[in-house]
Amino acid sequence: MTQDEMKKAAGWAALEYVKPGSIVGVGTGSTVNHFIDALATMKKEIKGAVSSSVASTEKLKELGIPVFECNDVFSLDVYVDGADEINGKNEMIKGGGAALTREKIVAAISEKFICIVDNTKQVEILGQFPLPVEVIPMARSYVARELVKLGGDPAYREGVVTDNGNMILDVHNMQITNAKELEDKINSLAGVVTVGLFAHRGADVLLVGSPDGVKKFD
Numbered sequence: 408m409t410q411d412e413m414k415k416a417a418g419w420a421a422l423e424y425v426k427p428g429s430i431v432g433v434g435t436g437s438t439v440n441h442f443i444d445a446l447a448t449m450k451k452e453i454k455g456a457v458s459s460s461v462a463s464t465e466k467l468k469e470l471g472i473p474v475f476e477c478n479d480v481f482s483l484d485v486y487v488d489g490a491d492e493i494n495g496k497n498e499m500i501k502g503g504g505a506a507l508t509r510e511k512i513v514a515a516i517s518e519k520f521i522c523i524v525d526n527t528k529q530v531e532i533l534g535q536f537p538l539p540v541e542v543i544p545m546a547r548s549y550v551a552r553e554l555v556k557l558g559g560d561p562a563y564r565e566g567v568v569t570d571n572g573n574m575i576l577d578v579h580n581m582q583i584t585n586a587k588e589l590e591d592k593i594n595s596l597a598g599v600v601t602v603g604l605f606a607h608r609g610a611d612v613l614l615v616g617s618p619d620g621v622k623k624f625d
Contacts, residue, residue, distance in 0.1 A: 408618045414441055419441065419445040421445070428453065429453055429483075430454045431487065433486075434487060434488025435459050439489050443467060443470065443472075457483060458474055459488065477513060482517070488514070489524055493522060496609065497625075500605075502538075511601050520609070522610035522612070523616075525617070533604075537577035540575065541574070543598045546596075554593070561577065562578075573600055
């Protein structure tokens with residue numbers, strides 16, 4: 408089974424958590440694209456979706472799924488999204504696609520977070536994947552200096568502007584053993600919009616596509 412086939416299996420497995428008549432939180436990325444394809448098969452049974460990125464919004468609309476603004480929704484039953492890395496506590500690094508801030512907002516208003524990944528995303532210790540930090544442009548250099556003090560090696564993601572008009576710093580060479588503490592420290596830096604650590608709001612259910620089928624962890 409190829410990596411993409413494992414992603415597809417996980418994406419389609421998440422349909423089990425979609426309630427008829429609901430508005431579904433939809434994340435961003437290649438695995439989520441498979442979930443959107445799956446969601447389209449039951450688009451007449453749901454009210455629509457709240458999306459975490461422009462790219463996902465476009466795909467949802469192309470498939471005929473109504474998209475609601477986050478501000479118009481009090482809460483969501485379920486949010487389905489991928490991860491760049493996830494540990495045994497269901498804490499994640501996200502933001503490889505630069506949509507981390509909007510993903511955090513949608514996750515925050517959702518009752519249940521379903522994370523869908525292929526088995527290459529499971530790790531014991533977070534940090535091998537560079538940790539994304541969204542920053543306001545004028546704060547880029549200051550935040551980078553502070554990230555060095557925290558033990559990281561930040562690199563400006565050139566040519567990338569987030570959907571919010573900001574920049575991304577990718578922090579390399581970190582072994583993240585206390586994800587909640589680091590999330591708090593980075594989020595407290597002036598000019599940081601948010602960090603791609605999803606530790607305080609981790610996944611409630613993890614669906615992992617593997618050669619042996621989809622495995623569930625909660």
